[in-house]
Amino acid sequence: MNKHMNLFNEQIQKTKIEYGTSSLPVSDVLKIPIFKGCKLISGESGISKQCKDLTILETPDGVDWLRGGEFLVSSGYAFKDNKEKYDDIIYKLHQKGVSAFGIKRNRYLKIIPEKMIEQSCKYSLPLILLPFELIYTDAVSQFYEALFYKKNKYLLEQKSILEKFNNIIINGENTQQIVEFIAMLTDSSVLIFDCVYNLISKSVNSSQHELIIEKIIDNISKFYEVNSNKQIQIDNVYINKHEIKNRDKTLGYFIRIGDNPEDKVLRKTINYGCWIISSKMVNNVGDHFNNLKIKKMVTEIIMNKDNLSKSFFLNIREIFQWTDKDKFVGICFHFLYNDSMKNKINDYKKQFYDIILIRILDKNGFLITEKHDNVFVLFPLRDNILQDIKKKVQILYKSWKDEISISYGISDKYTDFIYIKNMYYESMISAIFPTNNLIAKNDSLRFAKIIGLLEDNKELYDSYDSVISKLEDYDSKHNAMLLETLKMYLICNMNKKYTSDKLFIHAETLRYRLNKIKEITGYSLNTSEGIFMLYMGIIIYEVQKSN
Incomplete structure (x- = not known):
């Protein structure tokens, strides 16, 4: 509460200064x-x-x-x-x-x-x-x-507004109630989007605004490039976009639709409202993560236990309201980052969970599991959900500014979610090598079956596995990054410049590491045999790591 009151007093002081030269x-x-x-x-x-x-x-x-x-x-x-x-x-x-x-x-x-x-x-x-x-x-x-009356009028209005906001904080109103309050206070319609433009909440002031809101939502991609705090007009209605931020991170956007342009009091009211909404958005993430824990637990049970009863699967269907007509698909999201980002990766994943998974998938239900740097989700294919996920992942990825890379792979369609293991392996392998053209895209979905065959043929499986084990041992003893370098090199389609940029290393350092890989394993990435052996070894390594 002290934090809110301090902000309240700070806003009053800023208003005094600002309107001191009215x-x-x-x-x-x-x-x-x-x-x-x-x-x-x-x-x-x-x-x-x-x-x-x-x-x-x-x-x-x-x-x-x-x-x-x-x-x-x-x-x-x-x-x-x-x-x-x-x-x-x-x-x-x-x-x-x-x-x-x-x-x-x-x-x-x-x-x-x-x-x-x-x-x-x-x-x-x-x-x-x-x-x-x-x-x-x-x-x-x-x-x-x-002039004096105007100064004090602004001060009194601002003080009244801030006091009303503090009452909302004390009463613990939810995001929708806060949005409705701001809409009433500013005599405007209000839309709240997250940072990839999922609609979170709205309050509509008039039928004319309703038509404008439909245009905004139908053409939301046009608002991606609209600068925050810039005012535009549609059909004599004023539209303003404001960022909702927490520290330096953009959590979402506040779009105000009104019959009059913004003045200083309106802008301050909206800025304070955005601050309260950002606090709510941060707190809501914690509630979402409790639900994710339950979904992860259910997914682990299905993945790791055989001979589960039919009633168990029927209960899952009933909870998520999945029907016999639903077709299912799995997506594996693979996170790539260097050592300097290890302390931040969990923050990026939390944002990813909240924005991509919860806001898009929760309405239809989904299962989820996480293994190391792979996040796997299974869900029913409805509407244009796949296209929506792809589009929103691209927007989110751009906002990360190359600090963290993310690739994803999509499994084949299945008639039942009981085939979750197939979807898991198919999507995971496709995510690990999203740009590699050594094999056709459709063939990559069959690699799950190949891995199964290799596991049955221990001698052949071990021959591939031993190649990577040598690199793993060398990295452990010498604090090197040969295994990560090989993996990135294959992901980057053996493009040396792109690989160097992704690893933040000099081209000569990459050349040295590739020569060292050849020296340790006995296989060169300049030969088809070497490429195949090292490629298969990496796939087996990733499968083992995810189990």
Whole structure:
């Protein structure tokens, strides 16, 4: 709770600083009582310009002292002896950044020159005819009273908003309730997406917004490249995209749909709401992981126990609501990373679990197991779920910026999930060598059967296994990376430059390691026999590691 209160006080202080230098648009200045009876002559397009000060101009050199952002008022006394100066006064005021220029009626300037009016329109600088009886001291006093009121109004609004948010935190509202509250508070519709644009929550404010939301969801890929905090318009409706972050990591996106553009209070309200939603998203991951543990336990039972009863499998079907018409597929996700990323890999996997598995697969149910750097999932093929997974994995992978690589392999389709072992081996082998073209893609799905045959032929199996064992022993004794280098070299389709880049090593270091592999195993990667022996050895090694 102290953490939330500290943030609350910090936001109040930031608001005080920000609105300490507030301003009023010209349109609001003209609503101040003292300016009743004023007439806007020209320059209407600049009516929204902001006025930070109200300044009196009654000396010829007064223009030189202007700093910009002034609502300038004058009786024309400064130019009474040199009326030609009126011809370029608007241009000079524009150069100085003045927001508006008011001239008293029937004082020293009886008729407003046509050139002033033309320049006022050209430079969008509002030209205003002031009442003859306007008193400067009253105008200055009322202007700064209005400015002071606006500053405090913003402060009070912001304080009220932050207090309401803190009540939400105290009451423990869920994400949907928070989203509905923000939508009500900002008079907007709100969409919440995770970082790969799975829709998490929404609150719709109007039927017009509903149509816009349908367009956004149907064309969500177009929003991938929209910069955060950038405002766009569709059918006269304003759309803003904000990042939901936890530390430096992007957890998702807040999209606001409203009838008015964002102002400072709206933006601060949304920023604070995003902070609370990010806290909820982080906490929800823990709840999801408890459910994953149960799924992993069930998967391990199916994978490792023979002769399970029919009632056991029927119960699984009933829990996940799988039908006899469902066809199943397995995907193995293979994570690749160097030693420097070992401490971070679990954080990446948690994000992967939450975004890819739970948000996409949970609605149809799935089984999951994890072996070392392989994550295997089994699920029914429904709708376009495979295409959705592939697309979202690509988005997530891009956000990782090559710190962690991920490849995946997909098994053949099966009529029942009891064939989970087949799907496991098929997808795992396909994931380990996703880009290798030594064998056809369809043939890689048959490698599970080949591995089974090799396990029955101990002499042949051991001959392949011993090749890799020699590299494993050498790595252990000399703290080398020959086995990892061989694996990456095959994954990279024996492309030396790509392999060096992936391993973050010099080309000469790679050449040395490949020569060392040849020296230790007796097989060269420059011969078909050597490629086959080392390739099969790696496959057997990966199968053993995953068991």
